[in-house]
Amino acid sequence: MANTLExxxxxxxLPQRMQNAQQQAADWMQDSQFWTSIFRxxxxxxxxxxxxxxxRSYVIMNxxxxxxxxxxxxxxxxxxxxxxxxxxxxFFLFILLTITGIFLMFFYRPTDTAAWADIExxxxxxxxxxxxxxMHRWAAHxxxxxxxxxxxxxxxxxxxxAPREFNWVIGVILLKxxxxxxxxxxxxxxxxxxxxAVTVGxxxxxxxxxxxxxxxxxxxxxxxxxxxxxxxxxxxxxxxxPFVIVIFMAIHFWRVRKDGGISGPL
Amino acid sequence: MTEIPEHLLRRSAEARARATGxxxxxxxxxxxxxxPGDDDGVTIPRSLLEASQQxxxxxxxxxxxxxxxxxxxxAGAGGPAAxxxxxxxxxxxxxxxxxxxxxxxxxxxxxxxxxxxxxSPGDKVxxxxxxxxxxxxxxxxxxxxxxxxxxxxxxxxxELANHNETPNPSKAPWYFLGLQELLTMFDPMIAGVTxxxxxxxxxGFAPYIDKNPSQRPEDRKFAISVQTIHLMFxxxxxIIGSFFRGQGFxxxxxxxxxxxxxxxx
Numbered sequence: 001m002a003n004t005l006e007x008x009x010x011x012x013x014l015p016q017r018m019q020n021a022q023q024q025a026a027d028w029m030q031d032s033q034f035w036t037s038i039f040r041x042x043x044x045x046x047x048x049x050x051x052x053x054x055x056r057s058y059v060i061m062n063x064x065x066x067x068x069x070x071x072x073x074x075x076x077x078x079x080x081x082x083x084x085x086x087x088x089x090x091f092f093l094f095i096l097l098t099i100t101g102i103f104l105m106f107f108y109r110p111t112d113t114a115a116w117a118d119i120e121x122x123x124x125x126x127x128x129x130x131x132x133x134x135m136h137r138w139a140a141h142x143x144x145x146x147x148x149x150x151x152x153x154x155x156x157x158x159x160x161x162a163p164r165e166f167n168w169v170i171g172v173i174l175l176k177x178x179x180x181x182x183x184x185x186x187x188x189x190x191x192x193x194x195x196x197a198v199t200v201g202x203x204x205x206x207x208x209x210x211x212x213x214x215x216x217x218x219x220x221x222x223x224x225x226x227x228x229x230x231x232x233x234x235x236x237x238x239x240x241x242p243f244v245i246v247i248f249m250a251i252h253f254w255r256v257r258k259d260g261g262i263s264g265p266l
Numbered sequence: 267m268t269e270i271p272e273h274l275l276r277r278s279a280e281a282r283a284r285a286t287g288x289x290x291x292x293x294x295x296x297x298x299x300x301x302p303g304d305d306d307g308v309t310i311p312r313s314l315l316e317a318s319q320q321x322x323x324x325x326x327x328x329x330x331x332x333x334x335x336x337x338x339x340x341a342g343a344g345g346p347a348a349x350x351x352x353x354x355x356x357x358x359x360x361x362x363x364x365x366x367x368x369x370x371x372x373x374x375x376x377x378x379x380x381x382x383x384x385x386s387p388g389d390k391v392x393x394x395x396x397x398x399x400x401x402x403x404x405x406x407x408x409x410x411x412x413x414x415x416x417x418x419x420x421x422x423x424x425e426l427a428n429h430n431e432t433p434n435p436s437k438a439p440w441y442f443l444g445l446q447e448l449l450t451m452f453d454p455m456i457a458g459v460t461x462x463x464x465x466x467x468x469x470g471f472a473p474y475i476d477k478n479p480s481q482r483p484e485d486r487k488f489a490i491s492v493q494t495i496h497l498m499f500x501x502x503x504x505i506i507g508s509f510f511r512g513q514g515f516x517x518x519x520x521x522x523x524x525x526x527x528x529x530x531x
Contacts, residue, residue, distance in 0.1 A: 052271060052272070053271055053392070054271055056392040056394050056395070057392065059394035059398075060392075060393050060394055065393075065394075065398070069393045069397065069398070070393060071392065071393060072390040072391060072392055072393060073390060073391065073393055073396075073397055074388060074389065074390055074391075075389045075390060075391045076389075077397070078391060078396045078397045078400060080400055080404075085400070085401070085404040088401055088404055088405075089404055089408050092404065092405045092408050092409070093408060093412075096408070096409060096412060112427070116423075116426045116427065119423055120423070123423070130420065131413075131416055131417065133421055134415075134416030134417075134419070134420055134421045135412050135413060135416040136421075137421035137531070138412055138415050138416055138419070138421070139412050141440075141531055142408075142412065144441050152493075152497055155472070155493050156483075156490065156493070157481065158480070158481035158482075158486060158489075159481070160472060160473040160476075161473060161476070161478075161479060161481060162473075162479070164473070165473035165474060168470075168472065168473050169470050169471075169473070172466070172469055172470040173470075176466070179441060179442075182439065182441070183439060183442070186439050189423055190426070190427045191422075191423050191424040191425060191426060191427055192424040192425050192426075192427055192428060192431070192433055193422055193424045193433075193530050194427065195427035195428075195429070196432065196433055196436040196437075197436070197437060197438050197439050197530075199436065200436050200437065200438040200442075200446060201438045201439070201442055204438075204442075204445060204446075204449070204454065204458035204459075205458075207454040207455050207458040207459050208458075208459050209455070209459065212459075224429070225429075263481065264481070266481055266482055266483060
């Protein structure tokens with residue numbers, strides 16, 4: 001009886017041998033030049049990573065995250081009850097919208113004859129097409145909400161005061177760009193909802209003094225909403241506005257650090 | 267205290283041990299070296315002082331012996347090493363104080379008076395893992411929420427766009443319904459251009475208008491009141507425009523007519 005209990009020690013059984021082989025393979029992989037060239041010293045994926053203060057610093061310092069975060073922040077700055085993570089959530093939603101949006105671009109043509117039918121076939125013919133379109137739409141509405149709430153949070157904390165005045169201005173520009181991104185995307189399904197919502201919205205633009213009708217003409221590409229409008233708003237939605245908003249986001253995040261991290265407690 | 271890396275602690279312990287002449291902890295066996303209480307870290311250890319005050323070289327070597335044996339013995343050259351120690355201590359200290367101290371404390375200078383310390387260490391935490399873990403969790407949460415919501419509720423897709431058939435009511439996207447609501451009250455020039463324009467400019471220049479340096483809510487009653495009224499103004503208009511405007515954009519109650527055809531996202 002005792003022998004049967006001790007036998008695994010003398011001769012490893014199959015699961016143990018598989019585990020050993022797995023460990024050896026992992027060690028070989030992590031020792032290889034290929035692996036160490038990808039993960040810089042201090043990476044949590046390197047062999048022998050230990051949780052030490054130096055390695056905690058290296059995780060940030062030796063990775064691309066150093067462009068976004070410093071090595072250390074004020075203890076107060078990581079309190080979720082202060083920021084509610086609203087700025088971060090807005091950024092994550094933007095990334096989610098970019099990923100789902102790229103997926104949608106594969107199945108969509110911005111012409112008045114093809115657009116609606118493409119969305120229709122996306123629902124019925126494309127694997128996960130409806131799901132991804134749903135995610136794109138709900139994430140877009142959610143992002144408008146989180147950006148708005150982020151603005152309110154920052155105001156109520158008085159976080160726009162010196163030295164953060166300019167970053168508030170950038171933030172208001174980002175809020176407007178978010179609304180424009182959402183509004184340009186609203187037209188693209190080319191259904192009754194899209195056409196008439198945009199009709200109501202662009203009619204308001206026409207009331208701009210002096211150059212109102214010119215602004216409206218440039219945005220619509222004609223006197224009425226049509227195929228030209230669809231193409232213009234598509235390019236605005238998938239290329240130009242994302243390009244502009246990424247630049248402003250980069251300045252926004254960079255200024256958060258340059259202005260001394262997020263604002264202090266009340 | 268901030269976290270001091272283990273290798274630095276070990277290095278400083280070795281340096282201290284070298285300075286006091288005692289071997290570093292865990293480095294060889296020195297039977298006579300361990301004299302607890304001898305080195306209090308402030309004054310020169312009594313055993314060292316005694317050694318230095320021995321007249322002549324040979325007794326000094328004898329006095330140093332307990333320390334010398336550990337080093338010289340390990341070096342494997344006891345004779346020359348002991349002779350070297352004798353050379354160093356042939357002359358007694360010229361100006362030893364009454365307590366045997368060879369240094370006098372003139373004054374204590376606080377660091378702030380000669381060093382300009384700009385950055386205070388403060389209370390900081392590592393971004394990894396404290397901030398990144400929270401951010402990663404938030405990203406997972408918002409992705410999961412969007413995914414689950416999208417599994418159950420479909421984005422609207424009405425009939426093909428038709429220029430000849432105006433839906434009743436025709437509504438802008440929900441975030442512009444405040445503006446559309448204003449259009450029912452004011453001239454389009456005022457509702458569509460002046461009010462939103464002024465509001466956006468004021469909002470953008472808020473930091474330059476609000477000169478109050480305080481961040482404390484009790485010092486900012488006016489700013490907080492104005493902003494709350496402003497945000498509530500839009501929220502109420504958007505809610506009315508979304509849920510309380512039916513056929514012909516006339517006022518209605520959603521519980522009377524239902525949301526069908528009135529509200530789209």
